[in-house]
Each structure stands twice: as C-alpha cells, then as structure tokens.
Amino acid sequence: MNLNQIKNVYFIGIGGIGMSALARYFKAIGKQVSGYDKTPSILTSELIESGIDIHFEDSIGLIPNDFYVENTLVIITPAVPVSHSEWNFFIERDYQVKKRAEVLGIITKDTFCFAVAGTHGKTTTSSILGHILYESGADVTAFIGGIVENYDSNLIGIGKTVTVVEADEFDRSFLHLHPNIACITSMDADHLDIYGTSEAIEESFVEFANKVEDKNNLFITNELPIDGVVCAVNEEAVYKAFNVRIENGSYVFDVKTPNELIKDLRFGLPGKHNLMNALMALAMAVTYGTPTEVIAKALLSFKGIRRRFSYQIREENLVYIDDYAHHPTEINAVHQAVRELYPDQKVLAIFQPHLFSRTRDFADNFAKSLSAFDEVLLLDIYPARELPMEGVNSQWLMDKMTNEHKKLITKEDLIPTILANDARVIVTIGAGDLGEMVPSIKKALYENL
Known part of the structure; x- marks a missing residue:
C-alpha cells in the first residue's frame, strides 16, 4: 500500500491512545483525518481542538462524503465489534481497512525502526528513547502509547527516516513491525484471552526477537530466555546501572557500557522499574550512535508520561x-x-x-x-x-x-x-x-x- 496516494484517513476507535497517535501523525503530514469513537474523552477533545472531525454515534451518515474508496485508508481498533455499521459499510465497499498495527508496519517499513516490546515498560522506554533521539536532532517520529509531558502529545516529531514504536504483543500486533534495533523489557503472562497460555506468549516474543537479525541490536533483561544484549540494574550485564542513589527526589546513577563508564546520570522518574526503562533506552541510543552528553541531558529533562506515576x-x-x-x-x-x-x-x-x-x-x-x-x-x-x-x-x-x-x-x-x-x-x-x-x-x- 502506498501512503502517498492516500488523501483521507478514517479511524474507527480514534480515541484510543495508540490510534490517536496515528491520527496526529496523519494530520501532521497533511492528510484529511476524521473518525468515530464510542465516548468523548480528554484525548478526543484534544484531537478535535487540533482540527480533526470526530463523532460519537455509529452512523454511516456521519462519514464524510468525499472519503472515496480510491483515496481513503480506514484504520480500526481491535475493540470494535463486528456488528459496527460503519466498519461494515467500508468492508462491503472494498475500502482499504487495516488494523493499527498493520499501518504502523507500513509506516515504519522504510525507516530505521526502533521497536520497544514487553508486557510492562513499553510506553516509558519508548518515550525516553523518542525524547533522546528528538533532542539529538535525529529525523525521528515516535509513536507513543501515552501522553508525554514534555510534548503534551503521544507523538514526538514528524521525521521521515527514523521511527520509534511500541511493539505491542496484544493480538500479536508486534509481528507486523520491521525493527532494526529493539528491546524486550519484560515477558509476564498477560492477554491470556488472546494467547491461552504463557507458553504461547513466550513463543510470540521469540518470533518478534527473531525479526532483529543482528542480536547485538536486541536488548533484554537478564531473566529472559532470549538471545540478546543484557541490561541490568546493580547486577553484572553488558549495560549495567549501578551506584544508584536518590538526591532531591531524583535518581543519580552510573552506567557501564561496552566502551565507557558514564557517571552521575540524573533521572527524575521514581521506581526501580523506571531506572531499567531508562537504561534500555540509553543502550539503544548508544548503539545507534547518539552522543553520551545528549543522552545525559535528555534523561535529566525527561518529565514523564501522563498516568504513569x-x-x-x-x-x-x-x-x-x-x-x-x-x-x-x-x-x-x-x-x-x-x-x-x-x-x-x-x-x-x-x-x-x-x-x-x-x-x-x-x-x-x-x-x-x-x-x-x-x-x-x-x-x-x-x-x-x-x-x-x-x-x-x-x-x-x-x-x-x-x-x-x-x-x-x-x-x-x-x-x-x-x-x-x-x-x-x-x-x-x-x-x-x-x-x-x-x-x-x-x-x-x-x-x-
């Protein structure tokens, strides 16, 4: 599918955190964006303020008249029931209807793609990484599953050549992606309504990991049964955070990388899990070639994510x-x-x-x-x-x-x-x-x- 030929993008479930990031992206690159959601929310209000037309009634009559088959992409969320009349309208008329994950796969296919996987920590890690890359001047777009306080948005940048995405295991969505550098922050049992067993989830993560050809570009925690570069806090690892202390409500810590020792990094998000997220983001940025001083400055200025502590x-x-x-x-x-x-x-x-x-x-x-x-x-x-x-x-x-x-x-x-x-x-x-x-x-x- 050629996104350049698409003039209009219609979302069914536009108020979802992942869907709204895509809506902002398509609006930013000049597409006509419109959509439906079941209920108004803070997110839908923000989208409407940005000029996106949204309605809250499942009605074919509310679909814009100029959204024709040949120039419209329809994006659906997995939460939409098969009985949804707007969805059926588009399917019956052979519109291009795709899931959010498929569209992310298309957008990122021809970019240098960072993918952040894991049952926890995806949003924080990808936000920190997106912030680091944006601050470094990289030509980046980061699609985030939360509102990043620094940008008051779930979209960081609108670059053309580098992307950061959350690799979502729900519905095996992350298998649509084409990552160049990736990490897996955690692998707990979740979404058993989709997978059935924790073994099935693990198999899916292994399949995702195998999409990264060079295992030097895949970062993992030390308990994961996957081949990759280990990151750890206060334990021996290729990327090791240690000498951790709290000063004025922020973490201060040192990091050992394969090539250097970085001292006195400062990071304001509380909780040991967030230290690990910051370390993963640092490891990916270092591997990409981002200067250490840029990483240190970005970690210091990162304000966090709405609804994450x-x-x-x-x-x-x-x-x-x-x-x-x-x-x-x-x-x-x-x-x-x-x-x-x-x-x-x-x-x-x-x-x-x-x-x-x-x-x-x-x-x-x-x-x-x-x-x-x-x-x-x-x-x-x-x-x-x-x-x-x-x-x-x-x-x-x-x-x-x-x-x-x-x-x-x-x-x-x-x-x-x-x-x-x-x-x-x-x-x-x-x-x-x-x-x-x-x-x-x-x-x-x-x-x-």
Missing part, C-alpha cells in the same frame, strides 16, 4: 499520584516507588480493575498486590471490549484481599470518600475510565487542603 498534587501534607497500572506487576512497581519515596506515610489506593478476563486470570496476584497498600477503595471492573463473566466481579476480588481496610465504591461516592480519608498519600490506579475522573479528584483535593 503522574504527580497531580505534591504538597508537603498531601501527595496525589495517578498511574495507569493494570497488571499485578505494575501495581507492585507503583507500591515499591511510593514506599521508597514516602516510607512513613499512610497510603490510600483507588483501583479500577480492567477487563473481566484479566481480573479472572490474575485475581490472586491482584489481591496480593493491592493488599500491600494501607487502604484500598475498589471500583467495578471496567469491561473495555468484553462482556461480563459470571462470578468475576470486584466483590469477588476484594474477598481475596487480606488488608483490613478495603471497600467497594461507586464513582458517585468516590470523591466524598477520598475527602473523608486521612491518608496523606493517595494513588489512583487502573487503565479504564478512572483516568477521566483524575481532574475532578485533583480539584476536590486542592479545594479541601
């Missing part, structure tokens, strides 16, 4: 952090970072489980992760693309938790319950529509200070 309030007597964590490993990482930074404070966690299948598959691990917090408020499961499953609900999950202070809560009662709590550290966690409530929670807490 994102500080909403940071006052002496009140801290409010919001995080997208939706897997037990990610919740553990949030807890570790909070405890490291606020060791003597009472922590209130508000969690919205994401997907019935994920809640079912990891219920015991979720219960264990959540039980580490002092208090937990639990919202109903956010269904996303799924129908309810009998017996799988938040009450069932809460019954497995061992902490004394836990409570089921409705969205309507959430803010009053938070305000009545005496916790000095508050964390909202989850990948559902809880994120849409963050501005309201922040406002209420500030007014209550």
